[in-house]
Amino acid sequence: MRGLPSQRKGRAARWSTLALAGLLLLSGCGGQSPSGSPALSAQRDSAGSEAAASASAAGCDVLASPHPMSPLPAAGAAMPSGSTMARIQKRGRLIAGVDQNSYLWGYRDPGTGDLKGFDIDLVHEMARALFGDPDRVEFRTLNSAQRLTAAADGTVDLVAHSVTITCERKQQVAFSADYFHDGQRVLVNRSSTARSLADLAGHKVCAAKDTTSIATLKAARPKVVPVGVSDWTDCLVQLQLGEVDAVSTTEHILQGLQAQDPETMIVGPAFTFEPHGIITAKRNTDLVRFVNAVLDRLRADGTWERIYARWMGRFGPVPKPPTPRYAG
Structure with missing residues (x-):
């Protein structure tokens, strides 16, 4: 052409x-931001329904995640004895795999050396729920090819790194509910x-x-x-x-x-549907339930929308977070 x-x-x-x-x-700055494309929420929801139906027909409910922990303990309260969360509390910090090369989602601010972005804020909320302190986190930066392995082998407790939920990946790691699509x-x-x-x-x-x-x-x-x-x-x-x-x-x-x-x-229009989840080792189902409970709280109290507005509000109206689907 x-x-x-x-x-x-x-x-x-x-x-x-x-x-x-x-x-x-x-x-992490840059003055005037470019105008964004339309939210495409209806289109993505429609595509999501089709993708989920197709996956279900193939024997995999791609969007289903374990039911949230209930009740979710107060921030910083002791977690159930023997749980993955109790072991993390005993260690004194959450170890999270994140990106440092995706501006607005996971990137490093050279002025402070801190990691910032939508996914980074979600990890801070997980730490807040565990310790009552959002900064009790050890971040480990990963590239896209390292995400599944780091979660699967326990190198990190969880990964928040724009990971698309797929049936194939569900064979390797455990996914939270869809927190962004x-x-x-x-x-x-x-x-x-x-x-x-x-x-x-x-x-x-x-x-x-x-x-x-x-x-x-x-x-x-x-x-x-x-x-x-x-x-x-x-x-x-x-x-x-x-x-x-x-x-x-x-x-x-x-x-x-x-x-x-x-x-x-x-x-061009979007031509795939990409639900995103936080991932952990498959054996840590209790941690997935905890993450889902925290995500439920963030949806219910408006924190998810505030985080989205902070990083992506420049591109258009703030959407509603995806409705989770739970099974098992």
Whole structure:
């Protein structure tokens, strides 16, 4: 497609944008935010119902998670003897696997060295419920390919890292209820003529390794050329350098990339349904029930919406959190 690949003309000017993108990711600021796309809530809910029905027919209820712990003890109160939560309390800190390269969801502020974002705030709320202190957390940063292994082998207590819930992954780890759902879209340079994934047939499209996004690209028809990287910021750099023609993943990740580089834009409708869950080792069902109870509280008292507004409110109206589905 003529004019689709990143333009070589003016590349020197783009290098200044590249430097700015890195600064914005580190600083967690950036002045005027780009306008966001529509919330797509109805579309995602419809897609979610279809995906859940399809998975159920195949023998897997993709959205079902264990019933919440009831009652949820008061913040900082002793957890049941012998429980995973009691062991974490005895240790004195929650160990959480998170991202440090997804602006607005899990990124590092260079001014303080602190990790910030939507997922980071959720982890702080888990620590608050365990210890009465949201800062009793040891964060361990992971790339996308490390998330499932770190949860499954107990390297961390839980992972909050934009993990899409799938039936295949449920065989490896335990998932909380859906705390945020989204859909995969496409990010391109403003000079691109592409307006959908189909327009990128035969062109290079970037996504992080071992994600549902890269799997979707590999299965795309018409075919694109998937390019796998370790972190989403690597995709942005490759797009800026003209080494790929697009980035494709869930919209909330793309919004963070777009916020770092105003010379990019998100195009096309969402073409997947991506429910997100916090993950733990499969053996720690009690911890999943605890996490679900905390998430229920965050939905009920408005904390979920306040956290969303803090990080994503710039992109449009604050949606209602997903309705959880419990089984077992």
